[in-house]
Amino acid sequence: MNLLPHKLRWMINRLRCMSVVEVFHRIRQLGITKAFKYGLLNTLMPKFNAPVNHEAMVTFDCTNTEGAAYLQEADAILAGRVILFAAKPFNVGSLPDWNRDPLTGIVAPLSFGPDIAISNRALVGDIKHVWELNRHLHWVRLAQAYLISADSRYLYGLAAQINAWLEQCPRLTGVNWSSALELSIRLINWSLIWHMLGGWEGALFQHPSGERLRTRWLASIFAHCQFINWHFSRYSSANNHLIGELAGLYVAAKTWPYWSQSKQWALTSMAGLEREVLRQYSAEGVNKEQAFAYHIFTLEFLLSAGIVAQRNSDKFSDDFWRVVSKALGFLRSIRDVAGHIPQIGDADDGMVLRLEPHAANNRVAMILALGDAVFNNHTQVSTDTVKWLLGNGQYNQIAPIAPTATDWQFPDAGYFVLGTDFGLPTEIKGLVDCGAVGYLAIAAHGHADALAVTLTVAGEACLVDSGTFSYGQTLKWRDYFRGTSAHNTVRVDGVDQSVSGGRFMWTRKAKATVDHLPASAAQFDFLGHHDGYRRLADPVQHQRSVRFDADQRCLIIHDVVSGKVSHKVEQFWHFGATLTLALSGNHLYIKGQRFSAHMAFLGTDLQIQQFYGDEALPLGWMSNAYEVKQAISVIRVCVESDVAVIETHLTIDGFNDLF
Template identity: 50%
Template sequence: MTPARALWMVNRLRCMQPAELGYRLRQAGVAMLEKRGLLGTAREDLAATPAKLARRAAPPLAPGEADALLRAADRICAGHVVLFAAREYDVGANPEWNRDPATGVLAPARFSGDIAVTDRALVGDIKHLWELNRHLHLARLAQAALLADDPVYLRTLAAQLRGWLDQCPPLVGPNWTSSLELGIRLINWSLVWRLLGGDASALFAGAEGQRLRADWLHSIHAHCACIERHLSRHSSANNHLIGELAGLLVGAVTWPCWPASRRWREVAIAELETEAQRQFSPDGVNREQAFAYHVFSAEFLFVAALCGPTFSGAYWRVLERALCFLRSVRDAGGHVPMVGDADDGIVLRLGADGEDRAAQLLALGDAASDSAGARWLLHAFGAARPDLGARRSWAFPDGGYLLFGSRFGQAREILGMVDCGPLGYLGIAAHGHSDALALTLSVGAEPCLVDPGTYSYWQEPKWRDYFRGTCAHNTMRVDGVDQSVSGGRFMWTRKAAARIDKMPQSPGQFEFSGSHDGYRRLRDPVRHARHVQFDAAAATLLVRDELVARKPHRIEQFWHFAPGIDVALVAGGVRARGKSFELHLQASGSNLVLELVRGCENPPLGWYSRSYESREPCDVLKITTQSDGVPVVCRITIMFF
């Protein structure tokens, strides 16, 4: 074991409670039985025949939507598949399902429990490999088969599914290493099954079709059984658990064919009811403090509810509050601050490639909203859902976010946000960033002061550390160290706790005070307090940072501007111009040093990531000084053209 791996193990153990240690030991025993063939590989006889569903026409489509879907399906038939946000990879018409499309590495076809998915030499980039094997593109082929009388779509779908079943038998290879991935694959397999008529599908015509059906059902059973045995528990019970339970429920409802199906259904419903309440704050914020995973988790909850079972009113109220939060932080241009981790992973892709996932999610809850992806999902699953309305708010103190601004939803909108929430969820806070008291700002439906995003989970450690570190957020860093202490790529061992010291009364006359204890760990303990005032009438924002300590400390304040903003240093601050506005930031304090940094690599500073595995330079105003009791004050004035 390498020293780095040993340190990670120590840190991971420090984040566990005794009950989790016992659970991990039991899981190791289960894996040993699986490896010896004593669990999870035998074929299970069907106790009931899958239902034959009536093959329906496609849902109503807007002009051009059908043509766009068919073009995407034609690209798939030619071997080109879109992964993550909107990047296309050539995987061939008959993919090698254990080959990473990004690096070309072919992972070994051996017992899944023996595969180290973080070993790039062994599996390549596991995120890309898993994303391909979620089979979102197979649902696209099923859509095309409904839209066009061309057998090529069904032939391609059948050939790719046949190839997957042959190359990825139960518990063999990297595609059986994550229960979450199994759950997402089941959801997309269910979409294919439902769109094509269930057991009556033309996929199953003839002897080869019947063999495909039998092998597919065997794999579906193995997926459900494996998920049940390997549910994410304890410090790992975050969005993974919600996704696993949603997949298990969809599998049990779509294919109620085995004696265990009823148990899977009941377990999944009961635990989803619990996890919905547990993983979202009372005011609707996902507790992972990562907005992309807020969307991800809510998508799973919707899929589970739409596949047929009846969920409680409390469950739907969680979704109503979650949509209220998403709607509120989303600016008039559709931009959502990139708070916390994001990997662009998608549960399903039914609309056009690159469709706005936030808009799709909001359309699932608001009957007045429209989204092609929402229409297809409702068409495939068919269950009724309540109209959750279009409510907005500005104060989410339980979740840890407060909004300020004016003209919300209008062309001259000013929408700002203060982050005063926890670092993340559970013992490891896996997807949170060290961003206590950070601030973002959108002006005129255009992001201006931004959270730079995530970039990558598996690039060099310096990039993972930078994008989740304090200097990549619009807050203050002390003595060159992060507010919280990292114990690994998805783990924090010491967590800064933020609190609200003064609650504002409205978004337009906004006066907030907050502090955090992240630097109390220093030899000379430091308390960082931030005061934020916004005056809507004057369109001015005042940010005052104070440090309380016995001795002087080196402090750095950071302001990240979106790449499209034109930024220039001026006397005492910066001038920034967007498409419809100009912003002036004036800094005052004691012995301030101001510099504009862009695209620096060693150490990293001045980078922005629009999507997973992409980064580009952005301008960062860095204000440095030695603390002497004088606050650092930034006055920001906003003017529209």
């Protein structure tokens, strides 16, 4: 048993994931943070002259916008009710306490932001909820409502909230000044508001009170930019945070080019985005964090920055746009006929943009439509998000290359799509995961899911990834949802394939290898293995073959787990919440709303059990939204052997009520 205190263990594990160069970088960053704290690095806004005809303003056409839904949300915001994350309503008050956690009610201290222990739930509450409110996506809705209706209630309400935020969150003070990524997202949404309401001479800044608001707001914006510029995520932390920080600083530098530093901020952040987009995406355009929600998240940043660059006559390279195009193509490839994608890796439902009501319900469709507009590909109908971001048809020729077509295999990233009838009501679509655990040394948002399989039939979830649930709940639930038993793969001796060193850290990562590439999605024949259990006293190898025959509508998974002595081998299958299961011996009968199927489990001395929402193990849970979990059915197939062989046949018997 490890007797070291949890915090000390975490610190040791974190140091193990750092190079010597990173350690010195961290020491330097600590010095920079102290310099900010004691005023040695200035965040006070310097004097500047009022701009003259500098602004590349966007013109908005609201005539074809269905305004009722916008006004309904804006009215709720004025009454103190906001939507956070995907679709969670919270009552935060008409003038919120911006340092209060909407989930727990805990008010964080007003001390120097970077010094606050944001992971201390007793001190700050759930920091994700605090930060989500302070990204100010809902402020954009008030600006939209004013444009749609010309009702001054929305303008005055927005001005009151901005003033309250500036009062309660002075520069460098409180948890809203503890993460450069959060400052960056806030700046992107502030930029949208600035443009929507007319910029320097806009409706918010009329009369002396408006001029005072503009001055105070710009002072905070300058401090935001200074803070981000000195606190970029680097080395083992240079993941989606760094892309977001660079995008936020670039958008801010172009929206408010008033200071001598603005030009350098723009150059630094643009060059950084060019570099990171090539580092953080595979050759096929798959985000290397191996977390599909963060694939979407980073695309929101990249498209936002690319659109602002085009509007300001800057030019990102063809390589930049090629990666973005491929990233959009990957989303199209893994999306099923109902518009869903597998929940591979971490997800916290955090959004950069919420430009239309209910957009969070289908972020994939939103980002794909925006991509179509940017690449001038009119295969999909333009959405309100496109209109708000791009104005009146100003998006022609933003991206200089053609959009990438869909594909079914991404061997560099380790993902392979199987199935048939793609895009049709009878679609069968699955995904095999033979990728890395995650990105960089800590692989912060990856899961221990090597060789896992997901499957949807006619757009209905059949074999599912369990999702994430929460970052801040008890370690039991964090470890479960990112652990091996929450995925459709095999666990050995009750331990995960990879070794966790903390909530966002893997200290030993399973390496997955493709042994045989499939020839097609419809006649699919994959073979791969991973070395995650080679670390055991008796080294064990798990090899899995996955075959799919479109003509027979049959999926066959063959697992071989081999060592020199006997091991406990568990194979897990997680089923969509809409399915009804009936287990009889080694046969499982599956009834969905859109299809029926059956599974057969073949092998020697197999023990087959069905679980549903077991709290103790835990087993039989999934999460479709942050901080929300629900019970689902899970089949566990167990065997103890030195060479365990389990073969699973899943056959789609028919479709229900599709025609």
